[in-house]
Amino acid sequence: MKQPCQILTGKSQATSYDLLARKFDLRRVNKEDWFVEEDGTHVNSIENFWRHLKQSIKGTHTSVSPEKLETYAKEFEYRFNRRLRPETMLLELLCRFPEMAS
Secondary structure, three states: OOOOOEEEEEHHHHHHHHHHHHOOEEEEEOOOOOOOOOOOOOOHHHHHHHHHHHHHHHHHHOOOOOOOHHHHHHHHHHHHHOOOOOHHHHHHHHHOOOOOOO
16 A cells, blocks of 8 residues: 555454554544544445445456456446546546557
């Protein structure tokens, strides 16, 4: 992970993330009591992303091999980040290809 990097997690997973707190900005959310900490920290966005990714894999691909999971996740990240403006996806994709010589 590149620094600076902020890691958000639930407080119930505190011990498994303790080592990360030495190098990264680690923030914990007590989801049993509330979903947003006083400083605005929450994990709702990443939980939403993972839920949609899992549904996409189950619904579209049925299963994904461990070797290909990162590729599927990156493609899904691209689509997820543009879900509110899907009209930009095709143009962005086409602009990545070099112009064809005539």
